[in-house]
Each structure stands twice: as C-alpha cells, then as structure tokens.
Amino acid sequence: MARSLQSAAVTSLPDTDPSADTPAHIPADVPGDEAAANPLHGRRLKSFVKRAGRTTDGQARAFAELGPLYLLPYRPEPIDLDVVFGRAAPSVLEIGFGMGEATAHIAALKPETNFLCCEVHEPGVGALLKRIGEQGLQNIRVCAHDAVDVLDHMLQPDTLAGVHVFFPDPWHKKRHNKRRLLQAEFVAKLAAHLKPGGYLHCATDWQPYAEQILEVLSAEPTLRNTSADASGYAPKPDYRPLTKFENRGLKLGHGVWDVVFERR
Secondary structure (H helix, E strand, O other), X not given: OOOEOEOOEOOOOOOOOHHHOOEEOOOOOOOOOOOOOOHHHOOOOOOOOOOOOOEEHHHHHHHHXXXXXXXXXXXXXXXXXXXXXXXXXXXXXXXXXXXXXXXHHHHHHOOOOEEEEEOOOHHHHHHHHHHHHHXXXXXXXXXXXXXHHHHHHHOOOOOEEEEEEEOEOOOOOHHHHHHOOOOHHHHHHHHHHEEEEEEEEEEEOOHHHHHHHHHHHHHOOOEEEOOOOOXXXXXXXXXXXXXXXXXXXXXXXXXXXXXXEEEO
C-alpha cells in the first residue's frame, strides 16, 4: 500500500518498479532536518520526515529535461497560481504524492484543474516528472519542499479549490501518534487556504488514523462533512485510483477510509 511520509510525513513508498533504471542522485530543494516535527513540544510543524531512497537514471533524466518546466522552486513569498500555471483555473494542492501514480492519473482525468504537488522524496519527484513527460501532462507543478512552508509563505488564503492528502504515515505506535500530520493545527491551516466550497480529501488504510482524521476534521468549525453515511466516511471518489499497493491490501482484507470535507 502506498504510504505518505507526513508530520510528520509526506513521502509515499514506491508504487513503481525502481529496478527499471540504475540508481542516480538528484540534488533537490528539500529540507535536511530528519526530526519529526511536534508542535506540542515546541518544535515547528513540518509536513514530512526525510527518508532515504534511490533515484534512477530515468528519473535523473526527467529532472534534467522536465525540471526546468515543471519544478516550482520554493521561495518565501506569495505566488499567483494563475501565473505559475499560465492560466486561470481551479487549483488543488497535493501533499505527499509518493511516486506520483495517483497524481498523474487524477491530473489526466481533470485537465481543467491545476495541481500543485509537494513532495520531498527525490525518487518520487523524479518519478512524477517522468510520468508528466510520458503522458504529456501540462497541469502539474511540483514543489520539492515542506508543504507547511509552502502553505505559510507561498499560498494565499482562500485560493485552493481542493487539497489531497492520500495515505499519510499513520505512525502506528501510540507514543508516535502526536507526529501525525492531520491534527487540529494543520487542518485549520489547510481550511484557511480553501475557497468557500473547496474540499479536503484524506485517505488512509489505518483505521485508528481514519477515526482521528474524522474527529479532527469534524471539530474544525470552518469545515463540514460531505458524507451522508452515518459512519462519516465518504465513498471513494471515482477520480482517486486504486494503486497496486492498495489493491494488494484490499485482497488481504485491509480497509481503506476516505474522508471528504468542504469549506463552509
């Protein structure tokens, strides 16, 4: 099952076969702090934990050839998304796209929507750039930087049509639960960047985390649940694909929970 590294974690495990190319290294604009952020203990909230991985020659070529077109460098100053994408269109922020399988699929399904995607895992960034080239996608920009910084310094309030957070690191051990990304402080930050009617879509395959996500989002006064189901969970939207890791988990009897709220 694909897994995002988040808060701290934003990187997913590979959902493609990295053996197709030989390893290479790509320098990327990623923070080097490996400590999981815990705002409850005086640390700055961060959206990831940096984990090691290998970058293939194919991904390196994608960096060199497509990076100048589709990589958005981090700068601590507000950006105009219409200028970044070269058009006026709804914009969705994705936090932690792993190897980009779902990201590319959704972007291809929704050519009318812009996708700003944050990921610090170098092989994942390279893999998504490679998919962009292979599929001719024009509606993706990638920022290889901490999504918290991007939200705090680059994106302006009330500008996003949606936010995707798929399979964030569940931090299974109870003593690590405080490191989970989707806690009240971060959810409030996300909600503030949504336009009225904009949505926040989270998905996880760890039921205790799903319960926490539902509780935290329900407590955010600017959001409302879109699900009519008594459980509070939403049916999987058609646009979110089943990755091979998710399919494998479902065959083993693992559940997946989607939570979709929208800005009031």
